[in-house]
Amino acid sequence: MGKVGGFLELEAVAANKRPVAERLGDWQEFETLPNEATLAEQGARCIDCGIPFCNTGCPLGNLIPDWNDGVYRGDWRAAWESLEATNNFPEITGRICPAPCEAACVVAIDDDAVTIKNLERAVADRAAEEGWLAPQPASRPTGKTVAIVGSGPAGLAAAQQLARVGHAVTVFERDDRVGGLLTHGIPDFKLDKTLVERREAQLRAEGVSFRVGVEVGREISVATLQSDFDALLIATGARNPRDLVVPGRELGGIHFAMDYLTAQNRANAAHSRVPGRYCAKERRVVVVGGGDTGSDCVGTARRQGAESVINLEIVPEPPAERDASTPWPHWPLLLRTSSSHEEGCERLFAMSTERFVGAAGQVERLCCVGVEPDPGGGFRRIAGSEHEIEADLVLLALGFGHDSEAGWLGELGVALDGRGNVAVDAATMATNIPGVFAAGDRQRGQSLVVWAIADGRRAAAGIDAHLMGETT
Numbered sequence: 001m002g003k004v005g006g007f008l009e010l011e012a013v014a015a016n017k018r019p020v021a022e023r024l025g026d027w028q029e030f031e032t033l034p035n036e037a038t039l040a041e042q043g044a045r046c047i048d049c050g051i052p053f054c055n056t057g058c059p060l061g062n063l064i065p066d067w068n069d070g071v072y073r074g075d076w077r078a079a080w081e082s083l084e085a086t087n088n089f090p091e092i093t094g095r096i097c098p099a100p101c102e103a104a105c106v107v108a109i110d111d112d113a114v115t116i117k118n119l120e121r122a123v124a125d126r127a128a129e130e131g132w133l134a135p136q137p138a139s140r141p142t143g144k145t146v147a148i149v150g151s152g153p154a155g156l157a158a159a160q161q162l163a164r165v166g167h168a169v170t171v172f173e174r175d176d177r178v179g180g181l182l183t184h185g186i187p188d189f190k191l192d193k194t195l196v197e198r199r200e201a202q203l204r205a206e207g208v209s210f211r212v213g214v215e216v217g218r219e220i221s222v223a224t225l226q227s228d229f230d231a232l233l234i235a236t237g238a239r240n241p242r243d244l245v246v247p248g249r250e251l252g253g254i255h256f257a258m259d260y261l262t263a264q265n266r267a268n269a270a271h272s273r274v275p276g277r278y279c280a281k282e283r284r285v286v287v288v289g290g291g292d293t294g295s296d297c298v299g300t301a302r303r304q305g306a307e308s309v310i311n312l313e314i315v316p317e318p319p320a321e322r323d324a325s326t327p328w329p330h331w332p333l334l335l336r337t338s339s340s341h342e343e344g345c346e347r348l349f350a351m352s353t354e355r356f357v358g359a360a361g362q363v364e365r366l367c368c369v370g371v372e373p374d375p376g377g378g379f380r381r382i383a384g385s386e387h388e389i390e391a392d393l394v395l396l397a398l399g400f401g402h403d404s405e406a407g408w409l410g411e412l413g414v415a416l417d418g419r420g421n422v423a424v425d426a427a428t429m430a431t432n433i434p435g436v437f438a439a440g441d442r443q444r445g446q447s448l449v450v451w452a453i454a455d456g457r458r459a460a461a462g463i464d465a466h467l468m469g470e471t472t
């Protein structure tokens with residue numbers, strides 16, 4: 001815990017956001033941390049609550065009161081050791097996690113939560129500055145080999161855990177760069193890609209081999225992986241976009257959000273310009289879908305110089321305060337306004353798109369209708385609420401299904417659950433095929449980085465126990 005009574009005398013201080021006009025001019029991260037003295041005060045707000053619900057609110061079981069206390073006392077090394085004990089990539093979750101830990105913080109019952117996420121980022125950034133991220137290679141090899149398919153946070157967390165206990169790990173990645181959605185989906189203004197590259201270098205130094213540009217099921221067969229490796233982890237994510245199958249969908253100027261975001265991330269990495277079809281400059285942009293992906297499209301379109309941005313959401317506007325249906329310490333149902341929304345966008349709720357209309361093969365407007373929840377399920381249209389929205393660029397951010405690698409998963413004979421996710425034993429992440437494990441979005445469905453890391457760690461423990469008979 002922090003200072004006795006600290007939460008009674010000290011206010012929560014949020015991260016600083018760069019001014020909107022400034023941050024729209026570049027792709028740099030938009031948040032900066034308070035100074036060290038203020039961070040120590042934030043650590044001091046952690047209370048002796050007896051049962052730290054933050055610890056279980058976090059899928060990783062992060063030892064949050066311990067590192068809060070370390071920051072308060074100025075013992076950054078101790079804070080780092082307790083943070084690193086449960087989280088492979090805290091500099092990443094410290095930037096982009098929605099922080100279910102803060103929703104579960106006891107102080108948040110009737111005050112602002114301890115600013116756990118900022119403290120996490122501060123400790124992780126300090127560790128990097130101090131050189132505490134040095135590689136931790138295993139003292140001796142086990143002689144066992146593991147193939148991991150997919151280099152997103154689930155695959156990377158598993159790879160690190162397995163390499164550190166001495167297994168020879170090879171990660172197969174179909175993209176040209178490591179990181180999965182950390183690299184290709186999440187915009188640079190939320191997550192600087194040098195952080196992912198730094199972890200890649202650390203993993204390589206710990207003995208992990210990466211084979212990028214190799215798609216399992218295409219460049220290499222799963223039968224080869226099964227014969228060449230002692231265990232196999234499926235960590236292939238869920239990147240197949242849901243479509244909006246309505247008349248006019250074939251018109252030009254309508255793109256999936258991930259194609260759009262990936263194009264911009266690739267352009268940033270190559271210091272080049274984004275292809276014209278993915279550039280929102282001086283265009284009227286409509287983002288269909290209001291989740292994280294939709295919000296990232298809004299921020300990207302603003303930075304590209306969009307004339308206007310409208311974000312459509314089919315669900316009704318959530319309440320401004322925590323809803324009674326999600327009492328503390330649950331993740332609250334409430335209206336969330338992201339930094340991208342703050343950068344300038346009109347948000348329209350309870351709105352459904354019925355068709356796209358255009359000319360000369362190019363989209364010009366969306367025909368929309370107001371909707372309300374249907375007690376029988378789904379949404380029903382509100383007669384008389386039809387209207388049109390003009391648009392030159394439409395981005396579809398309607399969520400994701402699974403990648404189309406059903407071929408090689410089918411070949412493997414892996415069982416799926418009722419939602420099409422790879423079915424696993426929840427404790428070990430083992431599938432129905434001996435020696436084959438699964439983690440992350442491919443096993444859980446589209447989720448969060450913190451869950452992917454947690455799943456990857458659990459799968460690594462399951463694999464280690466499978467290979468060695470026990471695991472530490």
Ligand code: FAD
Nearest residue numbers: 150152153154174180181216236237440441447448449452
């Ligand atoms: P992924 O990150 O998807 O990685 C899977 C990897 O497997 C990919 O690199 C893919 O190329 C590779 N692969 C697939 N098939 C094969 C194959 N056959 N052979 C070889 N390689 C293969 N979460 C948050 O917590 N905070 C956020 O702010 C946030 N923002 C997001 C923004 C966007 C735009 C999106 C799309 C998601 C966001 N998420 C966010 C969710 C988060 O990114 C995912 O939950 C997380 O990345 C899942 O990790 P993963 O390792 O399971 O899969």
